[in-house]
Amino acid sequence: MIDDQTVNAFDAAAGCGARLRQAREAAGLSLEAVGKDLRMPVQVVKSLEAEQWDRLGAPVFVRGQLRSYARLLRVDLGDALEQAHIGPVVPPQLVSHTHTPRARRIAESLGRRALYVGITAVLAVPVWFATRGHFDTGSSTPNTASLDVIPAAVPVTGGNEPANPATAAPATAAPASQPSAPYLASLTPVPRPAASAATPAATGGTLSLQFKGDSWVDISGPDGATVEKALIKSGESRSFSPGQVARMVLGNASAVEVQQGGAIVDLSPYQRANVARFTVSSDGSVAPVSH
Structure with a gap:
């Protein structure tokens, strides 16, 4: 210093x-x-x-x-x-950033909205195409049918009996102008009666069938030939004399009333899952199918 x-x-x-x-x-x-x-x-x-x-x-x-x-x-x-030629000390210029012009705010708002719409479209359009098929098929209420009722357009035989296309085709053909609708099958089991509750088989007389609902039937004669194999509509009836038929399979059995000589036959001993199978002897008596 x-x-x-x-x-x-x-x-x-x-x-x-x-x-x-x-x-x-x-x-x-x-x-x-x-x-x-x-x-x-x-x-x-x-x-x-x-x-x-x-x-x-x-x-x-x-x-x-x-x-x-x-x-x-x-x-x-x-x-x-x-x-000295140092240069003046110039204070820094302060620029306010708190005020944004109204036009700029509107432009930024529109830009954000357009961005949101674009992102939504990019995400929503593929999802719409992916689920379009489900919406189209779900627009109509599907039909429901029990497994015990065989649809008219699908000839199905009951049990182990072979199908006879020659006799089943005319009765089960659906009109070409009416497209078949899908069926939702019900898997709810039908309770079976106990074997001890079986009633004695009816004997003698004409065997008549009254159909209170659509039922698919397979009726065979004593020689094994098919007497009738078709979907019978509600309200129809059938009558057979003794010795004319030997075996019957009734679909949707709860909707069929069987009478033997004027007396109602209880089908519960021969019924399983709402399908009744029984034999008819030459004298007109009804008995279970022997295996």
Whole structure:
């Protein structure tokens, strides 16, 4: 450090850098010692003495470094600091970002909405195409039918009896103008009566069938030939004399009333899953099918 009288020895016409260098040399300080005291790199101290302001950054930093250097050496730069071509200290211009023009807000809102619509379309369209088939098939209420009732368009034989296409086809053919609708089958089992509850078989007389619901039948004669094999509609009836038929299979048996000689025959001993199978002897008596 130097005393106050050292300043009087400096040339008043010298610039800021020259005055600082002369004061440092008069005080016997090296560049390293000044950089250590000011906590500045030695290169910055050299640039201050050489007045290389463009290497030191913004004017506000250059002026601050010069004042720190002058305080260390007790040098009054005076007018030299004002006359130095450092550049004015311009305060930063503050730009308000809190106000957004109304047109910009509207444009941003429309842009966000358009983005949402686009994303929704990208996600919804594939889902709609994937589920379109389910919507189309689910628009009509499906028909339901019990497994005990054989649909008219599907000739099915009961038990182990072989189907006879020659006799079944005319009775089961569906009109070509009416498309067949899908059926939902009910798997609910029909309770079977106990074997001990079987009633004695009816004997003698004409065997008559009254159909109170659609029923698929397979009726065979004593020689094994098919007497009738078809889907009989509700409201129809059939009558057979003794010795005309030998075996019967009745689908949807709960909708068929069987009478033997004017007496109603209980089909529960011969019924399984709403399908009744029984034999008819030559005298007209009804008996279970023997296996």
